[in-house]
Amino acid sequence: MGSExxxxxxxxxxxxxxxxxxxLDILAERAFPVSExxxxxxxxxxxxxxxxxxxxxxxKDLATYDFSDTDIVLMSAGGDVAREWAPKIGAQGAVVIDNSSAWRYDADVPLIVPEVNADAAxxxxxxxxxxxxxxxxxxLVVALKPLHDAATIKRVVVATYQSVSGAGKEAMDELFSQTRAVFTTGEAKAEKFTKRIAFNVIPHIDVFMEDGYTKEEWKVMAETKKILDPAIKLTCTAVRVPVFIAHSEAVNVEFERPITADEARDILRQAPGILVVxxxxxxxxITPHEAAGEDPTYVSRIxxxxxxxxGLSFWVVADNLRKGAALNAVQIAEVLVNRKLISPRKAAA
Structure with a gap:
């Protein structure tokens, strides 16, 4: 795609x-035009x-790195690092695409899912x-967008079934060691999670807020409004399940205009980034087991x-490390390049 x-x-x-x-895997897989x-x-x-x-x-060491000739910084190091470093790096002229929640609600920072609102980039x-x-x-928004365009969404009720990889590597280790402990009559110690995750589900992700929702539930509500439409009403229950990779969601949607399951199926089949099974x-x-390692957002049970x-109900599954994070970040970078919103600084120098 690109020479040096x-x-x-x-x-x-x-x-x-x-x-x-x-x-790093996805940049290589998609042959992103990198010089370095x-x-x-x-x-x-x-x-x-x-x-x-x-x-x-x-x-190399983030703290001592010089970003003056860097074009794009893909950041996945948590909110504290993002709050401190994203503005510093941005001031040096590189574009930061950040995976944490630190900047999502800032009015001056676009929140992007390329299949949904690439223009905002x-x-x-x-x-x-x-x-x-x-x-x-x-x-969620990848699945909602084409349906919203067709029949206008009024209200969404979503229950998530989120894998432990969303809580990091230690969380994956905890599921593994607890599962082993159950079979070897060892003690299944909970450190990363508030309760045992092996052979269990935990209706609690992130911290509790004043209104009884958790921060994770609030994020889904606030971000869907920012990305898709502030007029949509949404309620969410976020649940951690003993799955290593891929998040699932049971979604119930109320529309302003009539839409049948058959119509929805046809609309979703033609939509970008979606596979209807x-x-x-x-x-x-589709279950999380099949979605792990895959790029599409899968929709079933329409x-x-x-x-x-x-009203419509359906089931949505995607690999949270890919579409939920890494793939989406790389797709945002592709939007910047393909729409010529940035050009390489080294070439210009």
Whole structure:
């Protein structure tokens, strides 16, 4: 796609984490036009090796790195790092695409899911920051957008079934060690989660808020409004389930205009980023196990809800490390490049 001259210099902050490694894989897989890729991490992970395509890269120190000739910084290092570093990096002229929740609600920072609101990416220049949404929001709005365009959504009720990888590597280790403990009559210790996650579900993700919702539930509500339409009413129950990778969602939608399940199926089949797998038979739907490692947002179980006027229910599944995080971030970078919103600084120098 790009020769050395036309490539972009990319830095990946948080390169040793779950999402950082996934970003490096996806940049290579999609043949993103890079001239150079630099993995950055905190001092703690300094010198660790990560792979990019068939190459091995050694992480450098975020704190001492000079971003003056970097074009795009893909950041996946948590909210505190993003709050401190995104403005500093943006001030040096690089565009930061941040995975944390730090900048999502800032009016000057676009919150982007490319299949839904790519046009809003042009607003990045106010701060040189673009926010990636919460993993649960990303797959939800990909499915809602084409239906909203067709029949206008009034209200959404969503229950999430979120995998432990959304809480990081230690959370995945905890599910593994607790599962093993259950079978070997060891003690299933809960450290990362508030209760045992093995063979259990926990209706609690992130901190509790004044109104009884958790921060995770609030994020889904606030971000859907910002990305899709502030007029949509949405309520969410976010649940952690003992699955390693991929989030699922049971979604119930009330529309302003009539829309049948068949119409919805046809609309979703033609929509970008979606695969409809919806046979009304044993196994005729997608589970997180099949979605892990895949790019699309899958929609299954599309049916009419007769308890409200113009109601539909469906099931949405996507890999939270890919569409929910790394893939979406790389797709945002592709929007910047393909729409010529940025050009390589080295070439201009």
């Amino acid at each position: 001259a036309t490539g972009f210099k990319i830095a990946v902050v948080g390169a040793t984490g779950n999402v950082g490694r996934e970003i 890729v630099v993995p950055l991490a905190s001092r703690r992970s300094l010198g660790q090796e990560v792979s990019f395509g068939d190459r091995t890269l050694v992480t 042009a607003g990045f220049s106010k701060r040189n920051i673009i926010a990636n949404p919460n993993c649960s929001t990303a797959q 919806d046979k009304r038979e044993n196994g005729g739907y 049916r009419e809800d007769a308890t409200v006027e113009n």
